[in-house]
Amino acid sequence: xxxHLSMEQLLALRDGDRSEPGLAEAQRHFxxxxxxxxxxxxxxxxxARLRALPILVPAGNEFPAVQQRMAVERRQRHWRSAATAVxxxxxxxxxxxxxxxxxxxxxxxxEQQLRTAMSKSAQLEQRLRDWNSDQRVIxxxxxxxxxxxxxxxxxxxxxxxxxxxxxRSAPTAEExxxxxxxxxxxxxxxxxxxxxxxxxxx
Amino acid sequence: xNAMSLPDADAVIARARLGDPVALEALYRAYxxxxxxxxxxxxxxxxxxxxxxxxxxxxxxxxxxxxxGDGSIWGWIRxxxxxxxxxxxxxxxxxxxxxxxxxxxxxRSASPGLRMDLESAMARLTDTAxxxxxxxxxxxxxxxxxxxxxxxxxxxxxxxxxxAHVRLRSWLGEEALA
Numbered sequence: 001x002x003x004h005l006s007m008e009q010l011l012a013l014r015d016g017d018r019s020e021p022g023l024a025e026a027q028r029h030f031x032x033x034x035x036x037x038x039x040x041x042x043x044x045x046x047x048a049r050l051r052a053l054p055i056l057v058p059a060g061n062e063f064p065a066v067q068q069r070m071a072v073e074r075r076q077r078h079w080r081s082a083a084t085a086v087x088x089x090x091x092x093x094x095x096x097x098x099x100x101x102x103x104x105x106x107x108x109x110x111e112q113q114l115r116t117a118m119s120k121s122a123q124l125e126q127r128l129r130d131w132n133s134d135q136r137v138i139x140x141x142x143x144x145x146x147x148x149x150x151x152x153x154x155x156x157x158x159x160x161x162x163x164x165x166x167x168r169s170a171p172t173a174e175e176x177x178x179x180x181x182x183x184x185x186x187x188x189x190x191x192x193x194x195x196x197x198x199x200x201x202x
Numbered sequence: 203x204n205a206m207s208l209p210d211a212d213a214v215i216a217r218a219r220l221g222d223p224v225a226l227e228a229l230y231r232a233y234x235x236x237x238x239x240x241x242x243x244x245x246x247x248x249x250x251x252x253x254x255x256x257x258x259x260x261x262x263x264x265x266x267x268x269x270x271g272d273g274s275i276w277g278w279i280r281x282x283x284x285x286x287x288x289x290x291x292x293x294x295x296x297x298x299x300x301x302x303x304x305x306x307x308x309x310r311s312a313s314p315g316l317r318m319d320l321e322s323a324m325a326r327l328t329d330t331a332x333x334x335x336x337x338x339x340x341x342x343x344x345x346x347x348x349x350x351x352x353x354x355x356x357x358x359x360x361x362x363x364x365x366a367h368v369r370l371r372s373w374l375g376e377e378a379l380a
Contacts, residue, residue, distance in 0.1 A: 007364040007371075042376050043367065047339045049320050058238040059248070062256045063230045067223065069260050 005029060005036045010043055068143040075150050082157045083125065089164040090118045093171075114171045117179035124186035131193055142192060149189045156182050208232040208275065215275055218266045226263050233276060234259070237283045240341065244287040244333045246294075246325070254290055258283040281351075284337060288351055291329045323373040331366040338363055 005013070005026055012020030013030060020026075030036050094115055156178055163175045208214055208228070217225035237258050242251035261282050269278050324332055330352075337343040337351075338359070345359040352359070371377065 007368050008360065011360070011364055011367065042371070046320075046367070046370060046374070046376070050324075050335070051340050053243075053321065055235060056239045056242045056251075057235055058252060058255055060252075062234070062252060063227055063259065065256050066230070066259045066263060069256075070263055073264075 004033065005039070010036070010040050013040060014043055014047075065139070065143075068147075072143050072146055072150075075147060075154070079150050079154045079157070082154055082161070086157045086160050086164070087118075087122060087125075089161060093164055094118065110171055110173075110176060114176050114179060117176065117183050120183045121179065121186055124183065124190055127190055128186075128193065131190075145192050146189065149185055149192065153182060153185050153189070156185065211275060215266070215269070215271070218263075219269070226259075226266070229262060229266075229275070229279070230259050233279050236276070237279065240280065240283050240336070241287050243324075243336045243340070244284070244329075245290055246329070250290055250294070254283065254286045257286045261286070280341065284341070284343070285351060288333060291333060294329065318373045320370075320374065323370050326373060327366050327369060331362050331369075334359055334362040335366045335370075 009020065009022070009026045011017070012023055013026065017023070030040070160175070160178050160182070163172070163178065214225045214228050218229055234255060238251055238255045241254035241258075242248065245251050245254065258279065262279055265282075269275070318326065324335070327335065333352075334348055337348050338345065343351075345356045345363075348354075348359045349356045
């Protein structure tokens with residue numbers, strides 16, 4: 001071998017990589033070539049300098065932000081399971097109401113409004129799921145707002161669940177109001193997630 | 203690089219797996235610096251490195267139950283961190299190219315005063331090349347492991363490392379002897 005060793009061959013020698021083709025010939029060349037020996041020495045030195053670069057330290061403590069994200073995730077899990085129960089009860093109610101519409105057409109306005117609010121609420125839930133908010137990075141301030149909104153929604157869900165359990169006739173004005181409040185809060189939650197995402201360039 | 207040791211590691215890990223916040227914070231305190239250092243050496247900005255630090259420990263807190271103790275805890279946390287860092291590079295891919303970019307490299311005849319220092323030269327490498335150099339030469343990953351994490355071949359990893367060292371040699375003014 002007359003040509004000097006390539007960087008690939010020098011790296012294979014440095015790392016003892018036996019899979020590199022022609023390694024035995026490269027070793028023979030290396031043992032008699034002072035230039036390649038200097039090159040390998042420089043490679044070792046460069047690697048040593050890389051390993052000796054200063055250790056970079058984070059400016060702040062990120063653990064509180066990690067804890068906030070964990071808390072948000074826990075609340076979301078809890079809130080979603082409650083929401084699923086409420087939505088299932090709502091779906092059963094809607095089916096009942098639709099059946100009754102045929103017999104009592106005068107109830108249609110209130111029940112139509114209720115169905116619209118339920119449908120809008122479900123759409124917003126789906127939008128949040130599609131957005132995959134659990135996997136997004138949010139800052140601490142946003143996390144606090146998210147927690148507050150989710151707490152309010154969880155509170156509403158508990159009240160809605162109670163209403164759905166005890167109601168036997170047409171929806172009450174109170175029930176309609178609660179569902180409309182839920183749509184408003186869900187809208188706010190979606191806005192918070194989207195605003196945060198746009199501010200970090202996602 | 204060597205991570206900080208974690209006193210009474212087994213007990214801390216056992217408590218962390220049960221979700222004990224004090225134990226999780228102990229893990230953070232023991233390994234935040236090496237995770238940040240790895241992230242910052244691979245990514246270009248402190249913002250990216252801070253995000254990766256947060257994402258890594260969020261993942262550690264969520265998945266510590268899945269850690270079976272087969273390898274060291276630092277090895278496991280480091281694999282989470284390097285995976286997050288490489289994911290971030292893919293997200294920032296618009297800044298990267300498949301080819302090493304030496305448009306801004308000093309010419310071969312540059313005077314010694316214009317030589318780059320090692321950190322500047324590393325920063326000048328493409329994201330992929332810098333990640334391969336750091337993971338292989340400093341963190342000690344094999345080409346097989348790097349290829350697996352990057353979704354590339356072993357020869358891709360080897361080629362990136364060799365080409366990166368050729369560029370570093372040139373930019374550091376360590377040209378091959380005539």
